[in-house]
Amino acid sequence: MSVTSPAGPSAATIDAIKEKARRLAILSMMSTTAAGSGHPTSCMSAAELMAGTFFYAMKIDPKNPNGNDSDRFVMSKGHAAPILYAALAEAGLFPASRVMTLREFSSELEGHPTPRIPGVDAATGSLGQGLSVAAGLAIGARLDKSPTRVYVLLGDGEMAEGQIWEAAAFAGYYKLDNLTVIADVNALGQSQPTMYQHDMEVYRKKFEAEGFATEVIDGHDVAAVLAALDRAKAAKGRPQAIVARTVKGHGFSQVAGKENWHGKPFPKEMLAQAIQERGGPIDVPADPGRSYERKSLPKPPDFPAPAAPDYDPGKAVATREAYGFALKRLGAVNPHIVALSGDVKNSTFSEIFQNAYPDHFYQGYIAEQNLVSLAVGLAARGKVPFADTFACFLSRAYDNARMAAISRSNINLCGSHCGVSIGEDGPSQMALEDLAMFRAIHGSAVLYPSDAVSTERLTEAMARRAGVNYMRTSRPKTAILYSKDEKFPIPGFKVVRQSPQDKVTVIGAGVTLHEALKAADELKAQGTGVRVVDLYCVKPIDGNALAEQIKATGGRLVTVEDHWPEGGIGEAVLGALSQAGSPPAKYRMLAVRDMPHSGKPDELVEAFGISARHIAAAVREIA
Amino acid sequence: MSVTSPAGPSAATIDAIKEKARRLAILSMMSTTAAGSGHPTSCMSAAELMAGTFFYAMKIDPKNPNGNDSDRFVMSKGHAAPILYAALAEAGLFPASRVMTLREFSSELEGHPTPRIPGVDAATGSLGQGLSVAAGLAIGARLDKSPTRVYVLLGDGEMAEGQIWEAAAFAGYYKLDNLTVIADVNALGQSQPTMYQHDMEVYRKKFEAEGFATEVIDGHDVAAVLAALDRAKAAKGRPQAIVARTVKGHGFSQVAGKENWHGKPFPKEMLAQAIQERGGPIDVPADPGRSYERKSLPKPPDFPAPAAPDYDPGKAVATREAYGFALKRLGAVNPHIVALSGDVKNSTFSEIFQNAYPDHFYQGYIAEQNLVSLAVGLAARGKVPFADTFACFLSRAYDNARMAAISRSNINLCGSHCGVSIGEDGPSQMALEDLAMFRAIHGSAVLYPSDAVSTERLTEAMARRAGVNYMRTSRPKTAILYSKDEKFPIPGFKVVRQSPQDKVTVIGAGVTLHEALKAADELKAQGTGVRVVDLYCVKPIDGNALAEQIKATGGRLVTVEDHWPEGGIGEAVLGALSQAGSPPAKYRMLAVRDMPHSGKPDELVEAFGISARHIAAAVREIA
DSSP states (O other), rough: OOOOOOTOOHHHHHHHHHHHHHHHHHHHHHHHHHOOSHHHHHHHTTTHHHHHHIIIIIOTTTTSSTSSSOOOOEEGGGGHHHHHHHHHHHTTTSSHHHHHHTTTTTTSSOOSSSSSTOOOOOOOOOOOOOHHHHHHHHHHHTTHOOOOHEEEEEEGGGGSSSSHHHHHHHHHHHTTTEEEEEEESBBBBBSSBSSSSOOOOHHHHHHHOOOOEEEEEETTOOOHHHHHHHHHHHSSOOEEEEEOOOOOOTTTTTTTTOOOOEEEEOOHHHHHHHOOOOTTTOOEEEEEEEOOOOOOOOOOOOOOOOOOOOOTTTOOOOHHHHHHHHHHHHHHHHHHHEEEEEHHHHOOOOHHHHHHOOOGEEOSSSSSHHHHHHHHHHTTTTTTTEEEEGGGGGGGHHHHHHHHHHHHOOOOEEEEEESSGGGOOGGGGGGGGGGHHHHHHTTTTTEOOOSSSHHHHHHHHHHHSSEEEEEESSEEEEEESSSSSSOOOSOOOOOEOOOOOOEEEEEEETTHHHHHHHHHHHHHTTTTEEEEEEEEEESSOOHHHHHHHHHHHTTTEEOOOSSSSSSSSHHHHHHHHHHTTTTSSEEEEEEEEEEEEEOOOOHHHHHOOOOHHHHOOOOOOOH | OOOOOOOOOOOHHHHHHHHHHHHHHHHHHHHHHHHHHHHHHHHHHHHHHHHHIIIOOOOOTTTTTTTSSSSSEEEESSSHHHHHHHHHTTTTTTHHHHHHHTTTTTTSSOOOTTTTSSSOOOOEEEEEEEEHHHHHHHHHHHHHTTOEEEEEEEGGGGGSSSHHHHHHHHHTTTTTTEEEEEEEOSSBBBSSSSTTTTOOOHHHHHHHHOOOEEEEEETTTTHHHHHHHHHHOOOOOOEEEEEEEEOOTOOOOOTTTEEEETTTOOOOHHHHHHHHHHTSSSOOOOOOOOOOOOSSSOOOOOOOOEEEEEEOOOSSSHHHHHHHHHHHHHHHHHHHHHESSOOOOHHHHHHHHHHHOGGGGEEEOOOOOOOOHHHHHHHHHTTTEEEEEGGGGGGGHHHHHHHHHHHTOOEEEEEEEEEGGGGGOGGOOBSSSSSHHHHTTTTEEOOOOOOOHHHHHHHHHHHSSEEEEEEEOOOSOOOOSTTTTTOSSSSOEEEEEEEEEEEEEEEEEEEHHHHHHHHHHHHHHHHHHEEEEEEEEEEEEOOOHHHHHHHHHHTEEEEEEEEETTSSHHHHHHHHHHHTTTTSSSSEOOOOOOOOOOOHHHHHHHHTTOSSHHHHHHHHHHH
């Protein structure tokens, strides 16, 4: 059905697309009525746009719709999932009857799209993220020198999200001319009309300001839609925006353009009237059929072992710097790696990778939401993305990380400058909640290396591991702890000090691991043996293995972290030990409890309760 | 020094401002050199802009710079803190010698601004948030019918943050003509030049597209700066943007316009040269003097008790709906309340408040970052903001909540539609990490009412409590549990089922509290007594009081939450009990462990392990 002709689409083509639009609209209405929930009016405004995009512009291989030779589509306005599913069905990916299982407990066709569904690359439903995902797919296609295109459908309500404009600026700056944005401007948000309603010029100016080849069309005029799609394909050197004036609930007079119909399915009698107005019933077999859930989701591609870390054991190296060296070593053996930074590559050291592989590095500028969702798009094309910024600024992208997990995406995030140990910059730059944040991301790994060697090995592990992987790096230089042959399994931890008479186990990581070693040495000199554990993997934790260590010290435990008390190492350990049936007998949790301020790193570590002195005092309390 | 003349500033005024600019630049350089860290070149590009704003345009009362009769200034590019401090010193808020204590451990003048410092309303340092704060201050001034103005200085690197454009759209839409944006476009970001460098027309178009009265000027031409400030003051009906072309490191030839000088103080010899080029030394007394830390920070104003909740004990009411009624009742006794919603007022029920007090409600549209930072601005003017959206979408504003805590801000956030119990919409709309998120916000309260009565009492408690207060509400209707006279202290919990022979304590909240009651009733009928605790306050927790309950059931405990296992009720309880020296003897943590999908609420609660059936099974395991 994809036919692009220099003379423009024929009358027959236009009619065929009109019929597709009709069918998509009706299937959206039918499926939401059957489900008893969903957003039919949000689908109806997009019917002609979806029909034109799927059945005129895009080239989709129904046998491999997520493959790198298919054009890709992102439904950024995720609540219009029903019409996406209708389009995928019409495109031959599964029967239309499957669409009727929308929102059922046992159906892969969920209320909002997820990659369980063929043809869907990333979960949407949290608005404003899809253009970033599309830009990531577009960069991926460019890196692959693929002629495929990326299309993304935006709603106008969601264009209030700043991330849309981060992504638009990025796409414009990088001249992603394989990217077409279609904006469904139906003037009505969830609770009331949008800010600009049908002032189309506002949207035109916004996209033009970002460097898009932009046009405004009537989104229900199929000939206009198809002509715009043709012109978009022909536009070189700029991404394109087709800003379509549409009507929410278009095609059914009882709801078209009326407020208070967002997210409301039509009762059965209304549905019958709607179908009538929309040209009469379509055939949908009754049998829902089997599930079409994708059998396997993308996993990071395997790659040969990189060169071993080669640090001089006598020289301190910051884990943030080791991250940069790690990326560079990985880049030599893994051509899929793409690094992205939020204008801090000289602080996070991804610039070491950039200098070696400049074509595989993208400057994200100061726009963290876009940074993380770009990674999701890249991963959907088989890339292995590593995105970095200060750990505290990843909190700007928490919803993006959350959606990445729902997307079953394989992305790697590195947050530097964790904790009070960054020093004089003060609390706005100190991540003290990032362990809690990333532990609460489904399926994540949370890694917190304490030296350069483990940093390199864990960065490699991230590139191999599916899911959302987060690494926390520190600003200060720290001593090398491990030989280059040491292995760092996930889950796992290292016992870095032990003796048969250890009285207390102290668990730390990063800067506090080194403080714990200082404390242990001091206590040992005074006759108290302390077992020190480097919890380089904060999630997942093997509670049974950890419990063994604490049992060996009579159940006496101190945890110490450059992080708030909530949700970090202490609570993770307590949870894991409790799960293993071995809660500590005597326990002290050292963490940052008061709001920090500026100061030298050492001053702050001492003042905020996580220094060697505090650790030693806690050990003495319970030994 | 604030002189606005219809004929424009006199030559003497211009010279005086030039001298101020010189002094501000020099003090920025001196203080960062003394500190050994900081961002002098980012200050130097803003010297004339700051001088003009502070000493020509703004009316500041040095005795009450944070008072509602002062013009307000937000340093959105927070790393330019030194020049802000220099300006505040020149304005008479504290001696210039105090500025020389920049970044010292014992100084209130931190690396990035916080409200510990007179004249500072909100902490900045995480870029892109200041325009939203300024818009909140501007709305506050408008609500107070105050003629005061708000000025905000943006950097160009930070204009890549989408939140800037959320805030700009908001300001333009609401025609905040008491708001002047000054953009310091110095072309150089942290790690490399910005996207647009000195293409000033891009910025002009962006601000014009948002409805700002916009002009582009040479940011080092004092006469031009002052004239632009005059025109901004005269602009009616639109916010204003003065987009200034500047040079990073302006005034010192060794660094002006050169890359690689971001965040680098000048060594002593260079400083001497810089001062020389900038016109010679200024006098700064050696004695740093005492601290000028603000003695008291804003607290929410007291107010009379609202009308009591009046629910029919026999009718189920969703806690999300009770929130709306609560706001309305509060609005009748507290004129400072302002409600804001992210286009979901009909789902979160803040529309109940809007209908009663339309002038105190602002539609935030779908822009959660802006929503939360607006609240910070409002709070700085003594308002009591309540901002709402779906709980999962508050993850879009996590950095904003983080900065609100550093701001010691008094804001109230309500997140609805928590957990799998929302049903068919699926995981993109389900908050499963919000308890972890908000527990890890310094000084926060995390409230999770299980019925309408407690919802109302806790909403009132939020309006009285300083800090970041978060309430999690549920979608489904639930039974009334409490009489209208019940009190809900913070911290606190309610024992809703107990008997002398209780075998196990079950702690739940929200939907799982009701599941726990079902389970308890079933188990009681089978002869097993179960104590049920409603943990309506998840943070803070009185560990000793809770430990008493669990001791009464022999240390046997089940926690159950519509949330991931990480960082939520289970870990909070474990941490509190451990802190109290009373870890549970036998413990089962019920939580959502697998990625959910669509389905009916009851189906999902059952399938994802948190239903009455699962609770009863867990109790039997350990009873």
